[in-house]
Amino acid sequence: MSRKGHFNAAHRLNNPDWSEEKNIEIFGKCNNPNYHGHNYDVIVHVSGEVDPETGYVIDMKVLKEIMNEEVLDRYDHRNLNLDIEEFKTLNPTAENIVGVIWNRIKERLDNHLELTVTLYETERNYVEYSGK
Numbered sequence: 001m002s003r004k005g006h007f008n009a010a011h012r013l014n015n016p017d018w019s020e021e022k023n024i025e026i027f028g029k030c031n032n033p034n035y036h037g038h039n040y041d042v043i044v045h046v047s048g049e050v051d052p053e054t055g056y057v058i059d060m061k062v063l064k065e066i067m068n069e070e071v072l073d074r075y076d077h078r079n080l081n082l083d084i085e086e087f088k089t090l091n092p093t094a095e096n097i098v099g100v101i102w103n104r105i106k107e108r109l110d111n112h113l114e115l116t117v118t119l120y121e122t123e124r125n126y127v128e129y130s131g132k
């Protein structure tokens with residue numbers, strides 16, 4: 001089963017070990033020192049055995065609460081570089097953002113459940129992570 005959420009956030013792609021010229025060459029406009037933003041969509045897909053008593057893989061209300069606490073409330077209208085602890089030392093690329101989201105959600109799920117997170121940075125650009 002899957003649930004979709006949405007958040008708006010700003011970030012800057014920058015490697016502090018590189019020169020300004022190399023950062024601009026690699027990251028282009030995404031290296032803007034004043035940051036830039038995206039309207040992110042996130043899809044969380046949980047799979048596993050259906051519980052014979054409830055008929056659920058996971059209670060949708062529980063998944064909604066986890067997504068709100070670990071992703072949507074945490075990232076919405078934030079500067080990822082400045083406001084989110086993980087990204088103070090980790091470049092907030094879409095690949096790194098989806099990995100952080102996956103780890104935060106996975107910690108809250110029962111061990112028998114499988115998790116895949118898809119993060120849309122734009123309508124055309126998205127990444128998917130399954131913890132492998």
